[in-house]
Structures are given as structure tokens and as C-alpha cells.
Amino acid sequence: MHIPCTKESSNILTYSILCSNIMKISFFNIMVTLMCLLLATLTTMAQGQGTRVGFYRTTCPRVESIVQSAVQSAVRADRTIAAGILRIHFHDCFVNGCDGSILLDGSSSEKTAPPNVPLRGYEAIDAAKSQLEAVCPGVVSCADIVALAARDAVVQVGGISWQVPLGRRDGLVSQASNTVNLPGFNDPINVQIRKFADKGLNTQDLVTLVGAHTIGTGGCVVFSYRLYNFNNTNQPDPDINPAFLPQLRALCPNGGDGSTRVGLDTGSVTSFDNSFYANLRNGRGVLESDAKLWSDGTTRPIVQRFLGVRGLLGLTFNVEFGRSMVKMGNIEVKTGSQGEIRRVCRSTN
Template sequence: MEAIRFAFLVILVVILGVEGQLGSGFYSSSCPRAEDIVRSTVEAHFNRDPTIAAGLLRLHFHDCFVQGCDGSVLITGSSAERNAQPNLGLRGFEVIDDAKSQLEALCPGVVSCADILALAARDSVDLSDGPSWSVPTGRRDGRVSLSSQASNLPSPLDPIAVQRQKFAAKGLDDHDLVTLVGAHTIGQTNCLFFRYRLYNFTSTGNSDPTINQAFVSQLKQLCPIDGDGSKRVALDKDSQMKFDVSFFKNVRDGNGILESDQRLWGDAATSDVVQNYAGSIRGLLGIRFDIDFPKAMIKMSSIEVKTDTEGEIRKVCSNFN
């Protein structure tokens, strides 16, 4: 009970910290059913395909890291952010469009696409047996979306120093980095992004020595050297549909699939956080991750937000007004 009370107080403090820009319950008067509609839409898509939860979480993350959390990743067009190389595998656009069309019918010109993204990310975690939290809302949609500005997105190939720099540039520290990467507990990736670790890591045909060798054999069966590089593999081999701490146990035990994830265990600062989450007392440490993840998400979803008269409220999420 004390842990739950502490969690609530910590999250409340974080929310109050961004209250000058965003506020909990922003649409309580202007569109009272806004959050319920987003939730029911996400739930309907989730019931058909539970993997969409990870897609929506990643979509929000990629949006916030370029131009801030302003829905710029949703814009279509040959030079738009959505078509940058790191964004080509993004999923969940149809869920956001579905929710937006319902909200426009009920409350035209009120609810931003950026806020729908933030709410959908929260609901995706909750539906995956993870924590829920009060999402500060009031974001407005950006009027710029350029693929050339997506170069700062984290990459599976990034060493810790580069990961740290990219997160720090957005006001996120080492603890935030590890906590947010924990979203990979429900994530997937393509064989293309890690197969090099299995067959030719040192250009001499060796596998990456940081991978548990028993796990190498399993991964080779999933991703043959001449197989389909677009085949999707769960980033958490133990509970891919459940938002829990098993991802951190995998990283600790050499069972991280992406090189950038496994490198978290090789750095003193980030490995301490991984160990704290992975630990040996599953229940208590699971609660701790449940406390930390909402805090990190509220912090990330407040990056460079547009409020008041900035930006616009799009009528269609994929197009500027």
C-alpha cells in the first residue's frame, strides 16, 4: 500500500511540474469523452492484434524525438518525417486516424493528434498488463514534418555514448534511457536489425560474444543467414505480450536481441538500473518499474510540446490544415 501511495505522489509531482504547459484532464469541458474514445479505439485494435500496442508506443516515442511531441510523424508526403529511414517500420497510424475521425465527429477541431498519440501510448501499456497513468494533455500539432530532421533518432547500432547523447539532448538522463528502453518488453524487431550479430559480428564469421551462446542457436533458427530479413522477432523472449521486467532479466543474462539493448549491461551507470529492475524479487521490482515507467513517459511526452497558440489542431492527422 505504501508503494502504491508513493507511486501516486511521485507521478503527481511530475504532472504538476509540467502543468504550466500541459494539464491533466485538459479536455474535461471541451470534449469530455476524448480519453474514453481513444481508449476504446486502441482496445478494439488491440483485441484484433495485440502487437499493435508496441507499435503505438514506438510511434509516440519516435514522434517526441523529432520536433517534440507534436504529431509530426503522422504527416504523409515524400519528404515528411514519416518517410525517414528510421521510421519506415512504424505501425499504428490507422489507430490514430480511427480515433481522430471519431473525435472530429463529436468535438471538431478540439483534440490534437499529438494528444491522441500520447493517450494511445498510455492505453497500449495498460492493455498489455502494464501500469496506467494520468496523461497531461493540451499539446497542439506541429506544422513542420521533414525526414531530414529524423537523424537524431536512436538506432539499434548506437553505442552507449551515442544513446546517452541522444537522450540527453532531449532532457532525459541515464535512468530515463534504461526505463524507456524497457518498453521493448512488448516490442518486436526485424531479423535485418540484429542478424549481423549472429553470423558476422567481427567480419570473420563469429557471433557477438555478449550474446548468451545458447540463445545464439535459438536466434539462428528464427533468422537463418539467408532468410527473410523482414521477419519479426519478439524483443522479450519470455513474455512478449506482457509489460513486465523480463526484458531486463534478458539483458542481464545476455539475451538482449538488439545490440543497443545489450550494451546497457556493459556500461556501469546503465547496468545498475538494469540490475535494479531485473533483480531477484520479481514482484517488488516489477512494482518499481511500474512506478518509474509512467514518470519517464510523462517526462518524455513533454519534450518541446506546442501549446496555447502554437501549431494547430489538425482536422486529419496525416495532413496539415
């Protein structure tokens, strides 16, 4: 229908165009606002709760190179130290959050708890702290040094690097009794999943982070029961490959020295790779809790994805490990005015 071009109709047309333009501008502004909010949310998720990449860029710019150098020296002297440094970070974060409380000395500190007694690598943390105090005193927390050292230890034995958000502060409390909820060597899968979920980590994070057992060892005391009298049956654990059983029994004789150490990733104990998952598939998992990752239907598909099983979306171990480490590294962190920045990692100020 033709509309005559009168003054009134012209005003209506002008008003309509103006309203249309305003709506377009408003819609654009809304979309921009939503995009900014989304980017801010994603950045917060990536950086963590109160931590961020580059936290010491102006206050202690050499922090990463100093920690890296200390870890590099320690691993060059003893390649097996890498696993110890990595475990320190794990065991720290699962107790009172990632606050360096595992580093504190004391007759009843976290260090004295049975799961932590075998840990090694504290000297590398001390060395890094000493050097940092000389360059930028009172600035870098021990908790942040631990997080950086764990990353650098992985890199030193063949893993790939990832960015570590920083800004943690050090805790003031360290008690052995608080370690009861650490993941255990004989935990069933449902218990492992719950313990990780309690820390904000999902099942894929669980399978990924347990992959840290690609380096390091376990004492015979924590798995020899699987070799001779599993569940009081006088039989070995059926999850163990019968061809692998004689090798483990030779290393851990019945009634032998429980302190003897055995590689958790046989054949690749000092290289950070995904052969650990292949061993699980082949019935060569050393710890019961590890072996269950394959025998349990909840976690097996995730192990299969790391192995590139056809028909499943694959996962790249090194990449996923870095992502899960960032998530774990932000468990219950202390920031701002919480805690303190220790002058010495083994004692509070």
C-alpha cells in the first residue's frame, strides 16, 4: 500500500528510523556487555580464585627463572627428585588448600603423617626460597614456589610447561591429623571420586592427576598385600597381570622389607609420559587405587581416551595434566591479607 508523503507521515517515518537505530545500538551495547562479562568469567576461571599469571611481574620479575634454576639443579643431581617435588604440591593442596603448610617443621606437622614421610625435594624449595629472599625479600610465598617447582619438575623429566597462576599466601597451621582425607593407595574409585570432588575436581581431573604416577615409586608396604593375600583370600589381586606378578614378587618378597621402592610406571619411571595408562590397561598397575582406574567402568573410558582408543574423543595427557594442575593449584588458596609470606619455608614468621 502506498503511503502519501505528508508532513505527518514523514515525521512518523523519521521516528521509526530513529527508534530502529536506537534499538540496534542498544542491542549492540547489550551484546558487547555480554561478551565482556563472558571474557571476564573465562579469565577468572583460567586465572583461579584470587591468583593470576604474572602476579610478581613488577614486585619480583625473576621469580620463575630462579625457581626453575633451583629445580633444574636438584633434578640434574637426582632425576628421581622430580616425582618428590610434584608430590609435595599434591599433598599440600589436598590438606588445608595450597598454602605451603606441608613445608612446616614440627613434631606433629603434616610432614610427620605416614603418607608424607617418604616425600623428597624439600631442599629444592628451600634453595629457591633462599635465593628469592636475597633478591626480593618478603615478596614470594612458599606456596607459590611449590606450585612453580611442581611445574618445573615435570618439565625437567619430559613433560610440557603450563602457565602457573600465582598470588597464594602461606598458611599458619600444619597438623598431621589433617592428612586423613588424602587420597589413599587402596581407595575404591567411588571414594577417590568423592575426595577429588570435595576439592572441586571432577572425575577427568582425577584420572589425569593420578597420571602423575608416571614418575616416582611406591614402597612395598603399600601394595605387597595385593601380591599374596588380597582381601584375605591367600590369592593375588586379580587385576594384576599374571605375567607381571613374578616381577613384583621378586621385588617385594612375602614378609620382606616394606621400605623397598618400586616404580609406579614400570619401564618409564623417570620419564613424564602416558605409558602409565598403557600399564593400567595391561594389568601392570602397581597400586590398587591406580589399577582400579582401569577395572572400574566409571574411569576406564577416560583412561581409554588418553590411550587414543578408536571411537572415543582422544585426550592429550600433557595438555590435560597442565589444565588439571591449574585447577588443583587453586584449591582453597589464601590470598590478600590471609596467612603470611614466610621468610623461611620451614617455619612461620
